[in-house]
Structure formats: C-alpha cells, structure tokens
Amino acid sequence: MKKLHIENILKSYDHRNILSNIYLGCNTGEIIGILGRNGVGKSTLLKIIFGSINTDNKFIRIDNQTLLKTSEIRKNIKYLPQDSFLPKNTKIKYLISNFCSKSMKNEILNHEFVKPFLNQKAVELSVGERRILETLMVMHTNANFILLDEPFSGVAPLIKEKLKEIILEFSKKGKGFIITDHDYKNVLEIATRVELLKNGKLKSISSTDDLKTHGFLSSVSVNF
Amino acid sequence: MCLLKKAFLVHLKIFLIAFPISLIFVLGDYGSSFIYLILTFALHYYFLYYKGKKQLYYYYNLGFTEKSLLIYNFIFGFFISCVLEII
Numbered sequence: 001m002k003k004l005h006i007e008n009i010l011k012s013y014d015h016r017n018i019l020s021n022i023y024l025g026c027n028t029g030e031i032i033g034i035l036g037r038n039g040v041g042k043s044t045l046l047k048i049i050f051g052s053i054n055t056d057n058k059f060i061r062i063d064n065q066t067l068l069k070t071s072e073i074r075k076n077i078k079y080l081p082q083d084s085f086l087p088k089n090t091k092i093k094y095l096i097s098n099f100c101s102k103s104m105k106n107e108i109l110n111h112e113f114v115k116p117f118l119n120q121k122a123v124e125l126s127v128g129e130r131r132i133l134e135t136l137m138v139m140h141t142n143a144n145f146i147l148l149d150e151p152f153s154g155v156a157p158l159i160k161e162k163l164k165e166i167i168l169e170f171s172k173k174g175k176g177f178i179i180t181d182h183d184y185k186n187v188l189e190i191a192t193r194v195e196l197l198k199n200g201k202l203k204s205i206s207s208t209d210d211l212k213t214h215g216f217l218s219s220v221s222v223n224f
Numbered sequence: 225m226c227l228l229k230k231a232f233l234v235h236l237k238i239f240l241i242a243f244p245i246s247l248i249f250v251l252g253d254y255g256s257s258f259i260y261l262i263l264t265f266a267l268h269y270y271f272l273y274y275k276g277k278k279q280l281y282y283y284y285n286l287g288f289t290e291k292s293l294l295i296y297n298f299i300f301g302f303f304i305s306c307v308l309e310i311i
Contacts, residue, residue, distance in 0.1 A: 052284060070289045078285050085281035098230055099286060138285065 002028045002062055004077070004145045004176060006049055010057040011041065019045055019055075020200040024178070028144050031167065031177040033191030035184050035205070035216060040197045042180035043082065046147045049178070050079040062144070078143040082150045084130050086122035093118040096137060104140040111136060113162075128159035135166055145176045152183040164190050184211065230286050231296035238267040238297065239304065250311055257305035264301030268294065 009022040018041040026032050036042045047053040049060065051070035060067045067073045086095055093109070096118075100108050108114055113132055117125060125133065131151065138146055148167070152160045160183070168190055171177055181187050188194060194205040196214050203214060211217040242263035249256035272280055272293065283293060 050284070051289070052281070071287060071292065074284060074287050074289070079281060081278070081281045083278045085279055085285070087276065087279045087282055095282075098233060099282070141285075 001174075002144050002176070005059075005061045007059040007061075008057050009045065009048055009055060011044060011048060011053075011055050017200045019048070022200075022202055024195070024202065026145060026176045026178055028174045028176045029171055030193065031171050031179065031191045033184075033187035033194040034178065034180040034197055034202070035182075035187060035194060035211070036180070036197035037216065038182075041200065042197055043149050045197065046079060046149050046178065046180060050074065050077060050147060052079075076143055077145045077147060078138045078141050079147045080134055080138045080149060080151060082153065084122070084127070084134065086130060086134060088123040089121055091119060091121055092125075092133065095122065096140075099137050100140040101142045103142075108136055108140040128155045131155050132159060132162055132166070135163055139166065139170045139175060144174070145178070146170075148177060148179045148181075150181050151179065152181050152186050160186055184208075184216070227287055227292075228296070231288070231293075232300060234283060234288075234293065235264075235297055235300040237271060238264055239300070241267060242301075243304065246308055247311075250308060256311075257309040260305045260308055261301050264297055264304075268297045 004026045006022065006024040006026075009019050011017075011019040022045065024032070034042050034045065044053060048055045048058055051073045060073060062076055067076060092114070096108055096114070097105065109118065114136060117129065117133065122130060122133075131154075135148070135151060138148075151163055151167075155163070164186060167177060167179070179187055179191065188208070195202040196205050196211065196216055198214055198216075203210075205211060205214075208217060212219045242260050245263060246256040246260040249259050272283070288296075
C-alpha cells in the first residue's frame with residue numbers, strides 16, 4: 001500500500017488566504033471526498049497538487065519519495081479536470097493509444113462502454129459519454145493516485161451511477177482517489193473519508209449533520 | 225509510449241500546417257527554415273493556449289509540463305528547419 005502525502009499547501013490571492021497549511025493524506029484504495037462551497041478553493045487545491053497552478057508553498061510525497069518536479073507528480077498522479085480535456089478532432093482509439101499505459105491499453109480498448117466509440121471523434125460524443133470515457137482513460141494509467149474534479153457535474157443520474165461503479169471498482173484495484181464535487185450525496189456514498197474545505201482549512205466530516213453544523217447544508221431539509 | 229514519441233504526435237498537427245507553408249518559401253528561395261521555426265512557435269501557442277486551452281490537461285496527463293511541451297516542439301521545429309535548409 002502506498003500513501004500520498006500533501007503537506008503545507010498555501011495559496012493566497014490578493015492578500016486573501018484561499019488555502020492555508022493544508023494537509024491531506026490518501027492511501028491507495030481510499031476515496032477521499034472534498035466538499036465545499038463555490039469559490040473556497042477545491043479545484044485550486046487539486047490543480048496545485050497536480051502542478052498546473054503555482055503555489056506559495058507545497059510539499060508532496062508518496063511514502064518516502066518526495067515529488068519535487070512537476071513531471072514526477074504527473075507521472076504518479078493523474079487529474080480529471082472539470083471540463084472535457086479530450087482533443088476534439090482525433091479518433092478515440094488514437095487518444096486512448098497515446099494516453100493509456102501499455103499494460104492497460106487492451107483492457108480499455110475492449111471495455112464494453114468504450115468499444116462502440118473507438119472510431120468516433122471526441123466531438124461526436126455526448127457530455128456524459130465523454131465524462132465516462134475520460135474517467136476510464138485516467139484510471140487506465142500507471143498512476144496510483146487520481147484527482148477527480150467534479151466528476152458528477154452536468155451528467156444524468158444513470159451516468160453518475162456508472163461513474164460511481166467505475167470509481168469503486170478501481171479503488172478496489174488499488175488506486176487512491178481525491179474527489180471534489182457539489183453533489184455531496186454521491187460523494188458521501190462512495191468516499192471512505194470526507195473533508196470539508198472552509199476558510200482555507202480542511203475539517204473532517206462524518207455525517208450530513210456535520211455538514212449542517214459547518215454551514216455547507218441548510219439545517220432546514222426539503223424532501224421531494 | 226515514450227514521451228518523445230508522444231511529443232512528436234503533439235508536433236504532428238503543427239507540422240501538417242507549417243511544413244507545406246514553409247515549402248512554398250523553398251520554391252521562392254526565401255528563408256523557409258526560419259519561417260518553419262516561427263510557425264512552430266506561433267502554432268504552439270495557438271493550439272495549446274488559445275484554441276485548445278481545455279485540452280492542455282490531456283497533454284499534462286501524458287506527463288508533459290508547460291516547459292517540456294515548448295522544448296519538445298522547439299526540438300522538432302529545429303530538426304525540420306534543418307531538413308528544409310538542406311532542401
């Protein structure tokens with residue numbers, strides 16, 4: 001089992017601390033959910049970990065190996081951004097061939113979901129289909145840790161169920177996940193640990209009552 | 225797939241546009257290699273930071289960084305410029 005340590009993350013915009021001394025640990029096989037209101041810095045945190053946003057201070061290591069270079073981080077950690085990242089006019093089979101690791105390429109090329117789309121271009125797929133495909137691609141790599149930025153946003157409930165199945169399947173296979181999303185119910189359902197990002201700090205969450213206490217959810221519940 | 229091979233595939237799109245344009249300058253006996261290098265840089269920024277900004281994460285997930293993408297494109301651009309110079 002490997003452990004990803006994210007330490008001392010510090011980010012400020014215009015003298016305002018967005019993230020202050022964040023510590024986050026993630027074991028392989030673990031799913032960590034990060035919740036928080038709009039603009040608290042959830043996506044920023046993931047982008048800082050992945051190295052696409054510069055920060056005032058950060059320290060990332062896997063077990064005892066410190067990842068100093070961005071290229072080292074990107075070898076060990078993959079990131080699914082909020083928006084679709086697939087180049088639009090290239091056939092899916094070529095995108096997969098370039099993207100996925102040799103050992104896992106055949107697995108994804110023969111996947112029941114991916115197979116019908118192999119000769120299509122990314123632009124021809126629906127938002128939900130693209131989301132599942134991107135999630136599968138990110139997981140069929142050699143990286144042990146995967147960052148998912150709002151994987152459930154903008155997709156139909158059936159697709160959400162499919163995404164959850166995929167995430168759970170790969171966490172059992174030994175990948176560690178850090179997920180941020182506004183869809184807290186789905187995050188709570190699959191996460192082994194949930195943290196709430198508030199005022200630049202992470203707070204552990206054990207139930208929906210904690211979310212109400214910290215002001216993420218309204219204390220008045222509405223049932224349909 | 226090694227990073228160099230992946231980088232070539234990233235450069236391929238630039239090559240397909242820049243090479244025919246540069247060939248026209250070969251016929252006119254102008255500095256086609258210089259034109260190719262200029263086009264490499266221009267198309268690098270156009271494709272990665274203007275037209276395909278969202279697709280940057282595809283390349284980042286392949287293992288590239290902002291700097292390495294630029295360096296690889298420059299290396300391929302320089303190599304093809306040399307070929308054009310020989311022509």
